[in-house]
Amino acid sequence: EVQLVQSGAEVKKPGESLKISCKGFGYRFTSFWIGWVRQMPGKGLEWMGIIYPGDSDTRYSPSFQGQVTISADKSISTAYLQWSSLKASDTAMYYCARQATPGHAFDIWGQGTMVTVSS
Amino acid sequence: QSVLTQPPSVSGAPGQRVTISCTGSSSNIGAGYDVHWYQQLPGTAPKLLIYGNNNRPSGVPDRFSGSKSGTSASLAITGLQAEDEADYYCQSYDSSLSGSVVFGGGTKLTVL
Numbered sequence: 585e586v587q588l589v590q591s592g593a594e595v596k597k598p599g600e601s602l603k604i605s606c607k608g609f610g611y612r613f614t615s616f617w618i619g620w621v622r623q624m625p626g627k628g629l630e631w632m633g634i635i636y637p638g639d640s641d642t643r644y645s646p647s648f649q650g651q652v653t654i655s656a657d658k659s660i661s662t663a664y665l666q667w668s669s670l671k672a673s674d675t676a677m678y679y680c681a682r683q684a685t686p687g688h689a690f691d692i693w694g695q696g697t698m699v700t701v702s703s
Numbered sequence: 704q705s706v707l708t709q710p711p712s713v714s715g716a717p718g719q720r721v722t723i724s725c726t727g728s729s730s731n732i733g734a735g736y737d738v739h740w741y742q743q744l745p746g747t748a749p750k751l752l753i754y755g756n757n758n759r760p761s762g763v764p765d766r767f768s769g770s771k772s773g774t775s776a777s778l779a780i781t782g783l784q785a786e787d788e789a790d791y792y793c794q795s796y797d798s799s800l801s802g803s804v805v806f807g808g809g810t811k812l813t814v815l
Binding site for chain 2: 619621628629630631634643645679681683686688689691693694695696
């Protein structure tokens with residue numbers, strides 16, 4: 585079965601670092617883009633950026649450029665989203681999703697990782 | 704403010720037909736880029752509903768259909784059912800934003 589499995593919920597303090605993961609199963613991980621999408625509590629979907637694990641080509645939304653880092657380790661079919669210094673405003677659900685090309689639909693979604701940042 | 708504009712909410716009675724609009728511009732929908740639609744049930748991850756403007760993935764009922772014209776797209780749901788109550792999002796690609804994926808702000812569908 586084709587699926588994306590994300591790491592579990594995180595509770596962090598402001599200023600801490602964090603790296604969450606998204607592991608692909610059942611398909612050639614290096615042949616599809618992986619995107620990250622933020623959903624703040626009670627709000628809509630926001631595209632953060634995408635990575636092509638085959639060559640690590642990475643693109644960021646202007647809103648998230650410099651705020652997060654997207655990476656991938658193709659040897660273990662895993663993509664990552666990381667923060668160096670979390671803020672309370674980073675509290676949100678984060679989804680990874682698979683995309684054939686940047687213009688295509690996200691056809692497979694992870695279950696989401698809830699990140700809570702609170703002092 | 705989202706690049707793609709959707710109505711915040713729509714509603715309809717069981718069995719009725721509703722439509723949800725998604726308005727873009729000449730750098731996204733109007734440039735010919737495909738529009739995709741997602742359904743997000745409460746507390747769950749989004750699910751692909753329509754891809755490539757008017758195509759349904761396997762398992763999506765034919766009550767759901769999509770269309771596109773000019774700088775806008777629409778999602779239509781016929782024979783409304785209680786289980787259709789969810790948030791719906793459109794998505795496209797924008798050539799003005801260095802390879803950006805863009806989402807609509809989302810529409811809450813209430814089944815009366």
